[in-house]
Amino acid sequence: MTAPGAYDVVVIGGGVTGAGVARDLSLRGLSVLLLEKGDWGAGTTGSSSWMIHGGARYLEFDWDTTRLSCLDAGHIVTIARNFVYRVVFLVPVMPHDRNNIERVETFMEVYDRFQPLKKAHPHRRLTAEEAREVEPGLSPDIVGAVTTEEWGVDPHRLVFANVQDAMAHGARALNHSRVTELIRDGGKVIGVRYRTTDGSTSEARARVVVNAAGPWVPEIGDMAGVRVQLRPAKGIHIVYPHRISNFSLFAESIDGRDLLMVSHAGFTLLGTTDDDFYGDLDSVEVSEDEVDYLLQGFERVFPSIRDYRPVRTTTGVRPTLFKWRPYEDSLSRRYEIFDHASNGVDGFVTIAGGKLSMYRLMAEETSDAV
């Protein structure tokens, strides 16, 4: 039995990772306190592309991430079928694209092998006429298109559902509660100090503290005197208040990257950029250049894109694991769990990296480590 203000585990970060960890630990019967400094899911999770996707793109450099994402996406779809909806993409191919239609189709044939893991359908190849018939907004210059399928989700609802289920299993969950300090006893982390929006400070003791703070993971690591190095990468979206296209679309950017226009239930997200980020995580701005870069990429395949009125932008910073050299886009989306006992800091576990699509698996393995 733990004393009041004392828990088996304190989890820092109420994004999808922390909420998933809090739920998993509570289901195992541990007493849990989850702390989030803002709103649930208001960090990177809320500014994602809102997809439980397999990551077809990672097949080029990180096959295992695609496989694990598809596998875990399949579990999430099974557990929470009422939360997800199919997002069907057209991948239009233009003359002189980086990949011609044969290459794109071959790529999708490989991805088709993974689609059953997440209960999605295999690709279809469309002629230019067929593609323009189903989506008349496509450029008259396209040479054909290939379809592919992912799952859409409202990440805020997904996070909150995990928080609610954790609470239903006994967890305490506080948002607008910022961890300002870790309480130490020699080398061991034994709790946290946190500040709520009314300015008051509280303490909570725990046998283990989990650092699930997404891109803020290094900042929380510093509080424990351990270095967790990320290579944070910023991404933005343009938000339209309605659907622009019948289908979600791929486009190629000027530097050959894949861009996505995701047609969600009642709105459209057009994204995204992927740039190393060195600034203040609590104040990430969107520049006109970033917006223009996305529009430029899309008007090739969807010429009328600039006629539509966006209402806002979103921006988030990916908590990508550190690696020197690769371009941001080619960074692995793998995750890693650090038990800092190996750095002489007991009672402190960090979960870093990963993707929304794999949050359930990340939560399970983090809970195993705890």
Ligand SMILES: Cc1cc2nc3c(=O)[nH]c(=O)nc-3n(C[C@H](O)[C@H](O)[C@H](O)COP(=O)(O)OP(=O)(O)OC[C@H]3O[C@@H](n4cnc5c(N)ncnc54)[C@H](O)[C@@H]3O)c2cc1C
């Ligand atoms: C543009 C973009 C598009 C993406 N699209 C997708 C996608 O479609 N599908 C997909 O699978 N992945 C996608 N990703 C990746 C995915 O969004 C992230 O990997 C995932 O959401 C990270 O979740 P998290 O909980 O680890 O981090 P976060 O969501 O950032 O959560 C960490 C939380 O910790 C809190 N916190 C920080 N410091 C403290 C503190 N001191 N005290 C208390 N709380 C604190 C923060 O407020 C934050 O809410 C995308 C990422 C970006 C940037």
